[in-house]
Amino acid sequence: MKGILFMLAAGLLFTMLDTGVKTLAQDYSPVQVVWARYVGHMLVLIGYLMWLGRGPGMAMLKTTSLSGQCLRGLLLLGASTFAYLAFRTLPLLQVYVVNFSSPLLVTLMAIPLLKERVSWRQGLAILVGFGGVLICVGPIDWRSQPAILLPFGMTLCFALYQLTTRRFGRDDHPLTSLFYAGLAGALVSSVVVPAFWTPIDPWHLPLFLFVGLMGAASQLTLILAMRYAPASLVSPFLYLQIVWAALFGFVFFGDVPRPETWIGAALITVAGIVLATAKRRQPRQGSH
Template structure:
């Protein structure tokens, strides 16, 4: 699962059509990943599924780095802020854990709609954390977006359904992850950021997964492998999209996840979303696109 990236400017040599294609692919891959996660979450601990996601991430990326050779690999491992990259990875791991816990009990689309509010939270948190200024127009967009969240979630008895709170923890971690990426990963190579984000999640999940381990049935092994593979490939598609075109152009295409989440939620799990979910999603997505495409 991913949220639309923050605004970046166009650069010489951008390939917008290729960037859009990679972003469309990323949207589909993230929903396929989360569909696999939800299926596995019925029989296995979300911590075990998170471990599979990050273990696969590091296996795929590690194989690619080995293919590049040690000199290039060593160069890619250099970062301006190791602690900052580790913090990014821990926040992404936290977001994944909240997301996988939520997906076990909630419909795909509901989790995605709340996740789409992360850019709104980024805009708010950037004020105290990055000392950024927010104009009246952008502030109004944030308010409209959060009204959309309230509409989409609807009236919930939090004591009877505590799982409904989990997507908000996921969204907070995603927002902080984006802010730390803006703060610490701005000058690092994309593969460097991808490596450290995966490494932090792999190390933490490997340390705790023995406490939650359930023997994997032979028939579920392909699904575990698919989750691991998609965890790496989906992130790589997102990074390639951002390298080919500015975020203001490609980020709205990531909202196609709502189409895939609706489709797979219905076909695989029989979920039929309420109209209010789509109405809220329209407000959230509209606000997100406004924030992604305007500087003031």
């Protein structure tokens, strides 16, 4: 029950984070918003590690693969950048629906990268899920609406991030993975943000702080959800983000979802739940 509650909280916090991001992205470069998200992430996490004390705090910095953790951080940074660019012009719900196809991509890419096998049930779920993506996106002229490609870049980066987490993060403490993911994003975004910097309006400063706080809180609650319950049990509850995204998009931005978006979301959600439950029934393999 704790795991489920933390996952429900994570979905709400992620949506609150992205709502703040979409608001700021109308007036500031998404690169600047990404920087605020990761710097805020690190400030909150460093404060928590200091509160734990020098001994336990330093213990959290030990990792079995520093290069693997840094690679995870760079992939998450890439996913965030694509997402924030997409939020500037696309509805929250549409971006979310495409991103929720990442478990389908993870399952496919795990075959060559992690030597995992896919059952017929999983294969059928993947086909249904990608069909949902096509329905959601609809017949769009890619040349006149190039922004629709951004969620696919985000989905690819996020799928690779999940695979590298399974490969490099399984032996580290969850806070260790959270720390290095934030550190990589904060360092790289701090290097490039001067080229995209716009002076911050004092009225927008609380929103920048809110984005940083939500960035850390959402990731932490997600990790806690995975810690208290199996991923296959709690992951389907993250699909409630679709409801939050529709509600927040309508209230704050006046976005009214198309019927095709709901149909695509339903198909992707069913496919994701089938994949999660199918994995739980399979015996645990060494690659995990």
